[in-house]
Amino acid sequence: MATKKYTVTLPEELAEEIRSEVGPGGFSAYVTRAIERQREQDRLGELVAWMQEEGGPLTEEELAAAEAELREAGQHFAEPRAAAGDDLPLAG
Numbered sequence: 001m002a003t004k005k006y007t008v009t010l011p012e013e014l015a016e017e018i019r020s021e022v023g024p025g026g027f028s029a030y031v032t033r034a035i036e037r038q039r040e041q042d043r044l045g046e047l048v049a050w051m052q053e054e055g056g057p058l059t060e061e062e063l064a065a066a067e068a069e070l071r072e073a074g075q076h077f078a079e080p081r082a083a084a085g086d087d088l089p090l091a092g
Helices: 012-022 027-055 060-083
Strands: none
Touching: 012 027
């Protein structure tokens, strides 16, 4: 992917805090990842809005069922790692 240098204005304390955490050469990569994640969140929000327009909002029952399924899936995937003693978060 081609890159181009941009100038942005950030709160000084925030920029210095991040720079101290990522080191001298990691600031641009950190900011790039943060912007990419924000764009993903924006797109997901647009998808949810579109889906609600098309199918209407979820009922309380549908929301409860989805939350229960999410909890069950989380437990399912946590069990093998816990059994193996692997409690480190996944990279990403």
